[in-house]
Amino acid sequence: FRRPIFYSDTLVSLRAGPLVHVEIMPIEVDNPHNSISYTSYIGCPFSMSISMKRTYDNTSCVAVALEVSQEEKERLTSYLHDLCEANIPYNYVDTAMMVLPTSVHGCLSDDVSSEDPVHLTALFCSQAVVLALRNGLNEQRDLYEVLAAVNSRVVLPYTLFHLLRPYGRTVCCHALRTGTLVPLPLGANI
Numbered sequence: 001f002r003r004p005i006f007y008s009d010t011l012v013s014l015r016a017g018p019l020v021h022v023e024i025m026p027i028e029v030d031n032p033h034n035s036i037s038y039t040s041y042i043g044c045p046f047s048m049s050i051s052m053k054r055t056y057d058n059t060s061c062v063a064v065a066l067e068v069s070q071e072e073k074e075r076l077t078s079y080l081h082d083l084c085e086a087n088i089p090y091n092y093v094d095t096a097m098m099v100l101p102t103s104v105h106g107c108l109s110d111d112v113s114s115e116d117p118v119h120l121t122a123l124f125c126s127q128a129v130v131l132a133l134r135n136g137l138n139e140q141r142d143l144y145e146v147l148a149a150v151n152s153r154v155v156l157p158y159t160l161f162h163l164l165r166p167y168g169r170t171v172c173c174h175a176l177r178t179g180t181l182v183p184l185p186l187g188a189n190i
Contacts, residue, residue, distance in 0.1 A: 001062045001161050015099055017158030019062065022125045024132060025053060025176070026068075026077050032179025038080045038132070040123045042095075046088045048080065056173040058184070064161065064168040065181050066143070068136065076136025082117040083128060091122035094153045102154050111151040126160040127152045143167040 002021040004013045009020045023039040037053050040046045056063065068076065097105045112120060115131050123131070130152040137144040146163055155163070165186075175182040 001064070001157055003060050003062075005060050016156045019158040019161050022129055022157040022160060023052065024076075024080065024129045026073050026080070027179050027181070035179040038084070038128070040088075040090055040125045040128050042090050042092075044090060046083045046086070046123050046128055048084050053177050056176050058173045061173040062161070062186070063171045063173050063176050063184075064164050065171045066164065066168040069138070072136050072138060076132055079117070079132050079135040083120070083123070083132070086117040086120065088117065088120050088123050091124040091127060091153075093122065094127065095124050098154075098156060102156075102159075105154045106151050109151065109153045111153055126155050126157045129160060130155050
């Protein structure tokens with residue numbers, strides 16, 4: 001999760017809270033340094049990057065590590081690759097609707113009718129993470145139930161942070177650049 005670093009982020013944070021962006025990075029156990037991050041940026045389709053993680057640092061980012069089984073990781077990574085292959089554009093409509101209270105936006109916007117990447121027409125960062133985790137996690141997990149109950153189109157990054165935090169642990173962003181998980185206490189500034 002990233003704190004505001006651009007002027008536009010600061011404006012977004014007035015409504016969205018102190019965390020304005022999120023990426024997801026399944027760790028490659030055999031070669032953690034080559035772990036890929038996935039996200040959706042304004043002006044770009046959903047994509048993957050091996051270099052964006054170089055920007056992770058503890059002053060501008062907060063990382064939450066979720067433990068997953070090998071089977072869950074494989075499903076998650078496969079789904080993320082499918083999102084990239086589908087070349088899904090940024091979700092400007094729902095991002096603009098974020099100025100409305102979540103309850104109003106939720107009433108106006110049904111969740112996506114299909115989570116299959118070929119049927120998705122647009123994604124913003126936290127929406128993509130919700131959908132990816134829904135498709136990757138075992139349905140018996142408590143976190144799966146939490147994510148299945150939310151409308152992906154109204155989940156802001158800061159909201160997602162609070163949904164995930166009870167199921168994960170905060171880790172050092174500097175170490176995460178190399179795919180290493182080093183526990184880090186959550187600061188009071190979130």
